[in-house]
Amino acid sequence: MEKVVAPKIYFRTCIALLALLALTWSIAYVDLGPFNLIFALAVAITKAIVIALFFMHIKGSRRILHLAAIAGVMWLMILIALTLGDYFTRGWVPLSH
Amino acid sequence: MSILTSQVSDRPAFVAEQFDDIDQQRDAAKLGMWIFLATEVLFFGGLFLAYTIYRFTYGHVFVDASRRLDVVLGGTNTAVLLVSSLLMALGVRAAQLDHRRLLVRLLLGTAFLGCVFMSIKAVEYHNDFVEHLVPGAHFEWKGPDPHNAELFFWIYFAMTGLHAIHVTVGIGILLVLALLAWRGKFSGGNYSQIEITGLYWHFIDIVWVFLFPLLYLVGHR
């Protein structure tokens, strides 16, 4: 039988998530320029990790599940990184010699 | 000479015959589900890529368009899904401990919050429809660059629509499981299906955790 998690851990996780939601929502009313996006993403990633660790029991599970969880996100990063590599360097072509 | 393992005969009924024991079956089910969730990440990923590129290309129109979305409804929806994830996690725990009636109530509670999410979403879509923000023939945009604003709303409806379909499927599964749990199918350690549905539901929650800031909080409000 797998170990059963105490309910208070779940309640604490949910409260933390709601707090992070309140944080990202309120910060959105402050004009931080480019940092708005970075901050919003940072909070979203934290919330995702918290959900994965506690609600989805990644914490304390087999290493192969860690790999499967990370693999999807890693491959999405490959897709986004190399495609942005194309879009960001399009304007760099100097008129030639 | 190699020794041969005797056929395992004293295992519970619900262990499928290709598995040797319950742990192997449960591990296989979890690994299979996590691999499926990786495919879902990439399935939504195509839309996240389109969002990323067009946000960097048409940043300003995205900010104006995002301000037209109702952040109050979006925020409450996020809270609704987070709480539904809590109920789902407690449900999985109840299944592990074989508390049948608690399990049924928690599954129904999660499904109910899912319906609340969908109804808030319906209200939002209705408001957008009334304000002529649905891309297509009667899209209206008074600010600069109506075409790129239409692009933002197309991505908005594509992402939230795909997510809504997943939530609807999730609700359907939860109701079926609640019925089966009521009939006592998940007693005696056979809670693998509940756990799998829990993983799926938490995944839907994670997707919305990303959708909310990226769509509703583009730039500052």
Place this chain on the structure above:
Amino acid sequence: MTSATEIDIRTEGVAAPANYLNINLGVRSWLLTTDHKRIGILYLWTILIFFVIASVAAALMRIELLTPQGDLVTSETYNKLFTTHGVLMVWFFLIPSIPAVLGNFVLPMMIGARDVAFPKLNLFSWYLFVAGGALTLWSLVRGGVDTGWTFYTPYSTTYANSHVISMAAGVFVAGFSSIITGMNFMTTTHKMRAPGLTWFRLPLFVWSLYATSLILVLATPVLAITLALMSVERFWGVGIFDPKLGGDPILFQHLFWFYSHPAVYIMILPGMGVISELITCFSRKRIFGYGFVAAASMAIAVLGFLVWGHHMFVSSQSIYAGMVFSVLSFLVAIPSAIKVFNWTATLHKGSVSFQTPMLYALGFIGLFTIGGMTGLFLATLAVDVHVHDSYFVIAHFHYIMVGGMVMAFMGGLHYWWPKITGRLYPEFAGKLAAMITFIGFNLTFFPQFILGYLGMPRRYHAYPPEFQVFNVLSTAGASILGIGYLLPLIYFLWSLKFGRVAGPNPWRATGLEWQTSSPPPKDNFERTPIVTDGPYAYSAEEDVDLNLASV
């Protein structure tokens, strides 16, 4: 021989023991089976139908190209022919053939399991495959699609007036069949190996199927979302690839090729796995550099995701991104080179015999080497500017897919045919078919390299007269190739009734699948075998007559 378990040899005369074929009969038992072996055979019949339709489309195209002016079919019909050939071959023959037919049949047996991890899902993936195929055939019947299998926007979304959405839906559904099969194989390989079967004792076919499943699982979802976005944009009239909205058609190409290049590795990797099995068995020797060949499969699977931009060097992709994709494309060629060199080294000090599977394996190595090297022409930025979208590209990928993948599939089918049916194919007819296929193939596709560099563009219904000589050669070769594929169909069916009865291990191979009777019982093994040794524990010195003296 220190192989896993000995099995008591059944004499000829006893009534055939219960095996997975005769355990229960009737159409219902086949259509509702969850036995991985039966599902493999269901896939075999299904992909055969699609292979025949796609081959007819190819034959019509080759006849059309006999003359410079398009006089057999109108250009509209020609465009629908090459789209049908592309879609059916890629998604309904090449991608499912080795994983779904040979993989489904042999993988559980090779790791000593009773079945795949999720048998019901396995059957569901076959039904998804059939549903996808039906949708695609329905769109063909309604009038076909003329966008090419690449569905490039804005032609596919705004300007094409053919049945794009129903075909895209068919491929969308078939895509999920691949995803579920991939997930099934990965979970099976992780969780259901026999005791003692560590990762580095796995046969290389299992390694290549695992690498293929990794690609299936991580690439196919992006195809699903791409086709969905394209179909919604076509249906709604407005979408993210539409230049009028400020959208970028090149974004569709990025999303499409992010799936479609790994897809070509989905097609070739299982073939490589089969070749590793055949070369070792028919040269009675362990593979040279087992660790490197296994690692090469995984390297191809991972690096395969980084190189898609080489399809877009001339598509207004930025030249700096082109350089990044070009250098990565050169890197992905290295693991394939390692595999070919290791197969060659395996023959050293072996005891090489030339049964039909071995002829296909040697043919594979020859044609795959040419296919792989011409891939480097396309990875080189400057040369690709000239040969992109020309017949050079057509020749390159047919050398890999037909010269490589289909040869490996034929080799694998001949190799495991005794295990699948309990019968032996006629050896001479097998060798003859292999030779005809090899000759026909080269005559069909080598002239296309020359045509390509001369500058004949692909998907052309009519062409300038100076290209006619090579097109006539290519069509001649295509007819020989057609015969080469027809022969096995005939003698395989013939062997079901009249083929010699094959014992449990006609090739004296060391894989676990050969340690049980052929055709195997429903649960593969009476008792789960214990593995105590690495794969391919052959010894070349011990002279084994493989002329199929039945057991």
Place this chain on the structure above:
Amino acid sequence: MNEFHLFPPQASSAAHQIDWIYFALTALTFLICAIVFLPIVFFAIKYRRGSKADRSNPRVESLLIESGWTIVPLLIFIGLFGWGAVVYFDVERPPRDALQILVVGKQWMWKLQHAEGKQEIDELHIPLGRTVALTMTSQDVIHSFFVPAFRVKQDVVPGKYTSEWFKSTEPGEYHIFCSQYCGTQHSAMIGRVVVMEPEDYERWLNIGQPSESIARTGERLFRERGCSGCHSVNSKFHAPLLEGLYGKSAPLETGEIATVDDRYLRDSILLPGKEIAKGYQNIMPSYAGQLGEEEIMQLIAYLKSIGNQNPPNESK
């Protein structure tokens, strides 16, 4: 143009460079095939079943050999990549002093226009030895302008400008193909490039009725379509003056800096709100749908022609 040959004519400066890489790759292919096929044939014969060959303690593992046939191909491949990248970098960037030609791809024909104004359909007459640069766009789907004899190819994408250049070295007629699938008559979207001696080219330019140069056509459109209504010194609307603007970098309302090139001008005409110049509001109406692709290119050619005049001072 239609006689049989095994190898395409080398009719441009790029053709020689690219063919050298092609020969090198072909030689490497033969070499690798020899490295693989000869040992296979040798082993297959020497170690065929039943042959009296020494098969004692066969080697199945050798780190040295494995790293050998990993590192050596890696070095060769990096070299090939470098060579290809250098030539590609040169082929992809049109030189500044080239003869400018505007190309519009449209479902199933090529419309070309010379700087002097002469227009052609599916044909391109160019002087021998001059560098020619094509600025191309498409009216509908993606096409691709491919001249095998010059070894050049570039997709023609709707919604943006792509460029291509070549320097002809052999007089004669060469094929133009559309190499990106574009629909029913994709294989009919072909034409020919006619490389002529410079004198013949001048004579060819002047036959037929005199044609207005692109820049002057652009100037006429600038007035007729109301651009000069705002973009002129004494306009009552506050709009940027366009003299001396082309090629420079323009600060934007958002604080970024955009270089004023063909793309920027085209986007400003069709999507005015996209990159608003600093100090100006977004009051310009979009001309999407009212200007054909050729007219936009002609307007841009006009803005290029006044690119180095300094703007007239405000006449208060």
